Amino acid sequence: SIIVPVHNSECWLDECLKSVWEQDFEGTMELSIFNDASKDGSAEIIEKWKMKLEEVGVSVIIGNNDSPQPRGVGFAKNQAVIQSSGAYLCFLDSDDVMMPQRVRLQHQVAIQHPNSIIGCQVRREPQDSTERYTRWINSLSQEQLLTQVFTSHGPTVIMPTWFCSREWFFHVGRFDEGGKGVPEDLLFFYEHLQKGGEVFRVNHCLLLYRYHPQAATHSVLEETIWTHRVRFLEDRVLSSWTSFTIWNAGKQGRRLYRSLSPANQRKVTAFCDVDAKKITKGFYTYEESEERPKPRIPVCHFRDATPPFVICVKLDLTGGAFETNLDTLNLKEGRDYYHFS
Structure with a gap:
């Protein structure tokens, strides 16, 4: 199941969903989208790609939050997971683009490591944004994926590259739904590690990772993240x-x-x-x-x-x-x- 939370994503959604359509994975695949109170043209784009994807044998499940207010990215991701049925979950943000081999290559690794989050290398768009961060994501060694989990960079494999088994996701216990200002990826990642989860990265660039000022990441306070990091360092x-x-x-x-x-x-x-x-x-x-x-x-x-x-x-x-x-x-x-x- 490819898990895509959507909120006012019309400018990127076409390219994102086209990349689902272009996957070269031979097994059964579904797309699970949760549209969290979008007020733009996102719903129409989703309907268009639903038809195209179903023509090539990819079933599409669409959930909606019809209230005026979005419930937040943690809620939207959880809903997209709950309504899906795949044995494996492939997380994708609506402003990012997958390379055609992403699902196939991450699935191969996930089968061998059931209690893991599998990430991949990324290409940043625009290319000169967050150069240090991108270098860090792409060059951590296997050991460092577990030792460098306390830095201000956050999870050592980034959430839009996550791939894991459905069973393990529910064992960790889903994303925090506190909404704006909650670092739900970081909290899930820490909980995953506390439960003995492993971290792997496919050493191929499998995602175009977009940087823009509207990204939800920017709404989380540095102070909040700092506090979580300190507590985690103290515990671990x-x-x-x-x-x-x-x-x-x-x-x-x-x-x-x-x-x-x-x-x-x-x-x-x-x-x-x-x-x-x-x-x-x-x-x-x-x-x-x-x-x-x-x-x-x-x-x-x-x-x-x-x-x-x-x-x-x-x-x-x-x-x-x-x-x-x-x-x-x-x-x-x-x-x-x-x-x-």
Whole structure:
């Protein structure tokens, strides 16, 4: 079942649904669309493609929210899944375009890994938008799909590329339906990992992934995502560490420290950095603390710091300087350090 939530998507929908029609998958396929209170010409485009798809043996299920207000993308995706019947679910956003081999290649991997979310590589449209993010999505190693789940980039395989079994989707428990401002993909992804789910990526570009200001992603507050990320890091990593170092004595590192629970704040033995001024000062005082005396956390050079590290330095932004420094320490990601920024 190809799962497509739709809300006022008329400018992209033709191209999106044409890409369903062009799939080279030989098995049985259906399209499940949920139209969430669209006020534009989306419904007519859906009807047109329903006829075309049914001519080539793809059944089409259409659900509608007829109320004046949309219920949100989490609700629309859940409804599209509920009304569908396929053993596997292929998620597609109404503004994106699949390559003809997408369903076939992801299905082959999904059969072998029943408790997994399978993603793929993507091509960004326009090409120069979110270059760092696109590079990250496309080049994570198999191990990093599980270790880099705490960064501000969000899920290590992006939702419009997700492919999973129906049974596993309901085992994880469907998308949060809180509506605007809820990072429903991230919450589902975290729940998937908490339940022992695996993550794989087909190393072919199987999706044209569109960037535009109307995208639902832009309605989620950074603060909301930050809070979820910190809690997830605390649950998955910090709960089993007795002490650790925060790599970055600047704004991001201090913000992480302040966001931690008091128990985890006490585990921070030091901040480390390369900035001579911060290192010379020698410590960070947690001014907002209720404790007396206020906690003072040492600041040292990264070469003098003790792992494990939570790294709050953004990747791919320092012309390779940070990555080179990290490499000199010969540490193992997922054991000696995790990326948070």
